[in-house]
Amino acid sequence: MRLWLSMAWHSAWSRRFALLLVMLSVSVSVLILLGVQQLREDARRSFSHALSGVDLIVGPRGSATELMLYSVFQIGRPSRNMGFAGFEEIQRMPQVRWAVPIQLGDTYQGYPVLGTKAVLFKEFKSQGRGLEWAQGRAFGNPSEQPQAMSEVVLGAEVAQRFGHQAGDLLVLTHGTGGGPEDTDHDDHPLVVVGVLKPTGAPIDRTVLINLEGFEAMHQGWGMGISPKSLKSAAAALPQTLDVNALQPVSLSAVWVGLHNRADVFSVRRKIESMNRDPLMAVLPGVALDELWQVVKVVENSLVLVGFMVAVSAMLGVAAVLLVAMAGRRKELAILRAMGAAPRALLGFVLLESVLVCLVGIVCGYIASQSLMWAAQDMLRTGFGVMVQPGWPSTDSLLSLGGLFVVSVLASLLPAWRAYRLSLMDGLHPPSV
Amino acid sequence: MISQALSLSQLSHAWPNRPALFDITRLTVSQGEHLFIQGPSGCGKSTLLSLLAGVQPPQSGVCEVLGFNMAALSPVQRDRLRGEHMGVVFQQFNLLPYLDVQSNALLPTRLFASRAKASAAHWGSPLQQAKALADRLKLPPQVWHQPVHQLSVGQQQRVAAVRALMGSPRLLIADEPTSALDDDNQMEFIDLLLDTAQQQNASVVMVSHNARLASRFHQVFQMRAGGSA
Numbered sequence: 262m263r264l265w266l267s268m269a270w271h272s273a274w275s276r277r278f279a280l281l282l283v284m285l286s287v288s289v290s291v292l293i294l295l296g297v298q299q300l301r302e303d304a305r306r307s308f309s310h311a312l313s314g315v316d317l318i319v320g321p322r323g324s325a326t327e328l329m330l331y332s333v334f335q336i337g338r339p340s341r342n343m344g345f346a347g348f349e350e351i352q353r354m355p356q357v358r359w360a361v362p363i364q365l366g367d368t369y370q371g372y373p374v375l376g377t378k379a380v381l382f383k384e385f386k387s388q389g390r391g392l393e394w395a396q397g398r399a400f401g402n403p404s405e406q407p408q409a410m411s412e413v414v415l416g417a418e419v420a421q422r423f424g425h426q427a428g429d430l431l432v433l434t435h436g437t438g439g440g441p442e443d444t445d446h447d448d449h450p451l452v453v454v455g456v457l458k459p460t461g462a463p464i465d466r467t468v469l470i471n472l473e474g475f476e477a478m479h480q481g482w483g484m485g486i487s488p489k490s491l492k493s494a495a496a497a498l499p500q501t502l503d504v505n506a507l508q509p510v511s512l513s514a515v516w517v518g519l520h521n522r523a524d525v526f527s528v529r530r531k532i533e534s535m536n537r538d539p540l541m542a543v544l545p546g547v548a549l550d551e552l553w554q555v556v557k558v559v560e561n562s563l564v565l566v567g568f569m570v571a572v573s574a575m576l577g578v579a580a581v582l583l584v585a586m587a588g589r590r591k592e593l594a595i596l597r598a599m600g601a602a603p604r605a606l607l608g609f610v611l612l613e614s615v616l617v618c619l620v621g622i623v624c625g626y627i628a629s630q631s632l633m634w635a636a637q638d639m640l641r642t643g644f645g646v647m648v649q650p651g652w653p654s655t656d657s658l659l660s661l662g663g664l665f666v667v668s669v670l671a672s673l674l675p676a677w678r679a680y681r682l683s684l685m686d687g688l689h690p691p692s693v
Numbered sequence: 694m695i696s697q698a699l700s701l702s703q704l705s706h707a708w709p710n711r712p713a714l715f716d717i718t719r720l721t722v723s724q725g726e727h728l729f730i731q732g733p734s735g736c737g738k739s740t741l742l743s744l745l746a747g748v749q750p751p752q753s754g755v756c757e758v759l760g761f762n763m764a765a766l767s768p769v770q771r772d773r774l775r776g777e778h779m780g781v782v783f784q785q786f787n788l789l790p791y792l793d794v795q796s797n798a799l800l801p802t803r804l805f806a807s808r809a810k811a812s813a814a815h816w817g818s819p820l821q822q823a824k825a826l827a828d829r830l831k832l833p834p835q836v837w838h839q840p841v842h843q844l845s846v847g848q849q850q851r852v853a854a855v856r857a858l859m860g861s862p863r864l865l866i867a868d869e870p871t872s873a874l875d876d877d878n879q880m881e882f883i884d885l886l887l888d889t890a891q892q893q894n895a896s897v898v899m900v901s902h903n904a905r906l907a908s909r910f911h912q913v914f915q916m917r918a919g920g921s922a
Contacts, residue, residue, distance in 0.1 A: 264803050268792075275791035358729050421866070597748065599801055599856075600776015602769050687748035688781060688868070689739050 265605070269613045272592070279585065280613075283578050284621040290574035291625025291664060292632070294567035295657055299633065301560050302656065303640075305649045307388060309549040311462050311645060312516075314386025316525050318548075319343070319351060319532055320514040322539040329548045332363050332514035334463045335373035339365065342511035344538050349533060351515060356524040359384050363514040364475050366558035367433045367446070369468045372419045374433055376475030382414070384518050387462035388647040395420070397427035397455030403473040403507070410474040410507075414453045416467045417459035429453045431526045433468070433478065461645030473507040498602075515541070571664055575618070582614050586678045590690035593683045603683045610679040614672030622664055626653065697760065698722045698864055698896035699745065704754035713741060715916060717754070722912060724863065727887055727897040729907045732916030738900045739868065741916070743811055745898060746779060746866050747771030759863050776805045779855025780865045780895075782886075785873040787853030788841040791833075794852050795837050798823045801859045808860025811876045819859060826855040830885050841862055845880070854886050858893060865890050867899040871906065 273280055311332055312318075320328040321341040330336040345362070352360045361384070364376030382399040385392050395417065401409030415425055425431065431453065433446045451470065459465055519528060529542040593606055601609075630650040633640070640646045651659060682690075705716040714737035722728045732738050743749040744756055747763055750771070756763045759778055763771060774782075780801070788797045802809035802819040809819050816822035821866075828836070830851045836844055842850065850870055858866055870886070871879040883906050890897045899910070907913045 271791040271796075272789075592789060594783075595787065595789060597772075598746070598781035599804055600772050600774075600779075601804065603771040604769075654896070682784075687743050688746060688783070689743070 265609055266614065269273050269609060269616065273613050273617070276585065279581065280617050284573045284617050284624065285583050286577055287621025287668065288625035288628060290360050290571040291622050291661070292629045294564075294660060294664070295626060295653075296569045296631040297563045298630070298657055298660060299566040299629065299648065299654070300646065301564065304644075304646045304653060305550075305553055305560075305683050307645055307647045308553050309546045310388050310647070312385075312387065312545040313386055313389045313625060314391070314518060315516045315534070315545050316519045316522055317529060317542045318514055318545050319347070319517060319540055321544045322533075324539040325543045325548050326552055328514060328543055329545065329552060331365060332516075333545065333549075335365065335375070335467060339513045342513060343515070343540055344511055347510050347535065347537050347540055348512055348515050350535060350537070351517060354486070354528065354531065356521065356528050357517055358520045359518045361516050362472050362509075362512045362518060364472055364509060365513040367435055367475070369419065369431060369433050370423065372416075372422075372466055374467055374468045374470055374475070375383070376406040376470050376472045378472055381469070381516070384516075385464065386646070387460045387464070387640070392460065392462070393458040395456045395458045397453070400454055400469070400471050400474075402624040403471055408470055410472070410477050411449065411451045412454040412471065413470065414455040414457065414469040415453055416457055416465040416469070418465040419468055420453075420456040425453050425456070427453050427455060433470075435479075437654070446478045449474075459642035461641045461643065461647075463645075465642075472509065475658045476507045501678065502634050509575070550579055572667060575664070575667045575671040578618060578668070579674040580612070581674035582610075582617075582672070583678055586610070586682060589679070590682055590686055593679055594688055594690045597683050597686075603680050606683045607676045611669075611672055611676035614675055615669055618668030618672060619665065621669070622661060626661065696724050696794060697757065698726065699728070699898070700755070700757040702755045704744070704751060704756050705753075706737060706744065706752050706895070716770045717741075720894055722898070725891065725894045725896055726911045727890070727909075728899070729910035729913045730898065730900045731902075731904060731907060731913060732900075736916045738916060742866055742868055742898070742900060745864075746768045746781060747775045773805075776801070777807050778863045780862040782850070782853045782857050782865070782870040783869040784869040785846060785849065787856070788849055789912060790841055793838050793840055794844070795820075795823070796825070798852055798855045798859065801856060804868060807861070808862070812859060815861065822859060823855055824890060826858055827851070829889050830854055847878050850874065850882060851885075852880075854889070858889060858895065861893050862895055864894050865897045867897060869901055870899065871901065872904065879903060879906065 310591065312460055317326060318332055320332060321343045323341065327340070331339050348360065348362050351357060359380055361377050361381045365373060367374040379399045379402060382392050382641070397414070400412035400414055403409045413431065419425070429452070432449045432450055435446060451474070457464065517528070519525060525544060532540055532542040596606060596609070597603070631652040633648045637650070640648050699720065699722040701717050701720040703718065705713045707713045730738055730741065740749070740848070743757055744751050746757065747766070748771075750768070751764050752853065757759055759774065761774055766774065789800070792800070799819050802812050812819040812822045816825060827837070832848060832851045832855065836848055841849060841852070852869070863885055867886070874882060887897060
C-alpha cells in the first residue's frame with residue numbers, strides 16, 4: 262500500500278499542472294457551495310439576532326410581521342398607534358427591566374427618524390453586541406436639560422452618507438416629505454451630539470431623537486399639515502414649551518427588556534390582556550425567524566445552484582482524468598508486466614483521483630473559512646451578518662461528505678477506464 | 694526443481710470468427726535455455742508472449758509455464774506468477790517516467806516480497822543486486838539517480854533488463870528489445886542480456902525481426918502466418 266501511495270504521488274507529481282487545475286476546480290466549487298451554505302446559515306442566525314437585547318416588541322394588535330417590519334427595520338409605516346399610557350403601564354411591571362418607546366413618522370433625507378429615550382443606547386444589542394460611539398455621546402434627558410430636546414444621534418450609515426459630524430445642524434422632514442405643502446421642520450433645527458459605530462443592524466440607517474423633541478416638533482400639527490400653513494394656529498402656539506407636557510398621546514411601538522428572559526411569556530400574556538386598547542407583544546427572535554421563511558425559496562435555490570456547480574466540477578474532473586488515461590496506457594502496461602493485477606491498477610488510479618478531489622475539498626474548505634474570517638468585519642458592519650468561521654456545521658459536513666461521495670463516483674470513471682484498458686492492452690498498448 | 698521453463702503442445706489461438714492465428718504442435722524449453730522466436734508481422738508473436746506471460750489465458754491446448762498449467766490458474770494467480778517469477782522487457786518505453794533509474798530498477802522487489810527475498814539471499818540487498826546487474830550490463834553509474842528521460846534509448850533498455858532480472862526470475866520475456874537500438878548495440882545488448890540471464894539460470898524467450906541475433910540462442914522457433922512449424 263505504501264508503495265502504491267508513493268507511486269501514485271510520483272505519478273501525480275509528474276502531471277502536477279493538470280492535476281493542480283483539477284484540484285482548483287474542485288476547490289472553487291467547494292468554496293462556492295460552502296460559502297453559500299454558511300452565509301445562509303449565518304445570515305439567518307444574524308437576522309434572528311438583529312435585536313438580541315430586546316425581549317419583547319409591543320405594538321397595537323395586528324400583524325406581527327408588520328410590527329417587526331416598521332419597528333425594527335423601519336419598513337412601511339404603522340397603520341395604528343398604541344396609547345402612551347400602555348407604555349407607562351408596561352414600564353411599571355416588576356419583571357420589566359427597561360422599556361423604550363419607539364416613535365416613527367419623520368425622515369431625514371429619506372432615512373427614518375426614531376423618537377425614543379436615551380436608555381436605548383445602553384440596552385440596544387445586535388448580535389449580542391451593544392452600541393459603541395464613533396464620536397460624541399447620547400442625547401441628554403430633556404426634563405433635566407431642556408436643550409436636549411434638539412439633540413440628535415446619527416446611525417453610522419446616515420453620518421457617513423452626508424458626512425455629518427458631532428456639532429452639525431440638520432432639519433428633519435415630516436413624514437416622507439414631498440407633499441404639496443412645506444413639510445420640513447425647519448422651525449426646529451437639531452444639533453448632532455453623537456454618531457454610532459456601524460453595527461450591521463437597521464439602527465445604522467436611523468436618526469435618533471428624544472421622544473420629547475419628536476413631540477415638540479409636532480406641536481400644532483394636524484392631519485399632517487404644518488402649523489406654518491395654518492397661520493392662525495401658529496400664532497396661538499405658546500413659544501416656550503413645558504417639557505413635562507410633551508409626553509405624546511400615542512406611540513408606534515415599545516421595546517421591552519426583562520430582568521429574566523424566562524418571564525417572557527407571562528409578561529406577554531400580561532401585556533396582551535391589559536385593560537386598554539388591544540396590544541400585541543412579539544418575541545423578536547421568533548418573529549424574525551418567521552419573516553426569514555419568506556426568503557427560504559431564494560436561499561434554497563442558491564444552495565441548489567451551489568450543488569450544481571460542485572457536481573459539474575466533479576464531472577469536469579472525471580472528464581479530464583478520463584482523457585488523461587489515454588496517455589497513461591504505457592504506464593499501465595509496464596505495471597501490468599511487473600505483475601500488477603488490473604484490479605490493483607484500478608485502485609491505483611482511483612487512489613490518485615480520490616486524493617486529488619479530497620485535497621481539493623479540503624483546500625476549498627480552508628479557503629472558504631479564511632475568506633470568511635478575513636471578511637468577518639466587513640460582513641458584520643456592512644451586511645449585519647455575523648459569520649462564525651471554524652469547524653463545519655452539520656449541514657456543511659453533510660454537503661462535504663456528499664461531495665466526497667460524488668468525487669469518488671466521478672473518480673471511478675477513469676479508474677474503470679484504466680481497468681478496461683489494462684485488460685484490453687495487456688503488454689501491448691498502442692504505441693504512443 | 695522443474696526442468697522445463699516452457700512446455701507447449703497443441704496450443705492454438707484465434708480471434709473470434711477468424712482462422713487460427715497459430716497452432717503450435719509442440720515446443721519445450723528447458724530451464725536456463727534461451728528461445729528465439731521469429732516470424733512475420735501479424736503471425737501472433739505478441740499474442741504468444743501474452744499467453745506465456747499469463748496476461749491472456751490459452752484458448753485450447755496445453756500451455757505450461759515454469760511448471761504451471763496456465764489454463765488452470767486464475768487471472769490473479771497468473772499475474773502473481775508473472776510478478777514473482779518473470780521479467781518483461783519491451784521494445785522501448787520500459788520505464789516509468791516519474792521514477793528515477795534506481796526506483797525503476799528496484800520496482801519488482803518492492804512489488805513482490807519473494808523477489809526482494811531472493812535478491813537479498815544472493816546479493817545482500819536488492820540495491821546491491823541492481824548495482825551488480827547494472828555493472829554487468831555496462832550501465833554507467835552516474836545515470837543511477839537521473840530521471841529516465843535523460844537516458845539514451847540504449848541505456849533505458851539496459852535499465853529495463855536490470856529491472857527484469859531483479860530478484861532472480863526464472864523466465865525473461867523480451868518483445869523486440871533491440872529494435873530501437875542500432876546494429877552494433879543490438880548485438881552487444883543481446884550478448885550481455887543472455888550472459889547475465891545465464892548466470893542466474895533464467896530462461897529467455899525473445900521475439901525479434903533481426904535473424905542475425907538468432908545465432909546467440911539455444912533454440913529458434915519459426916512462426917508463420919496462419920500456422921507454425
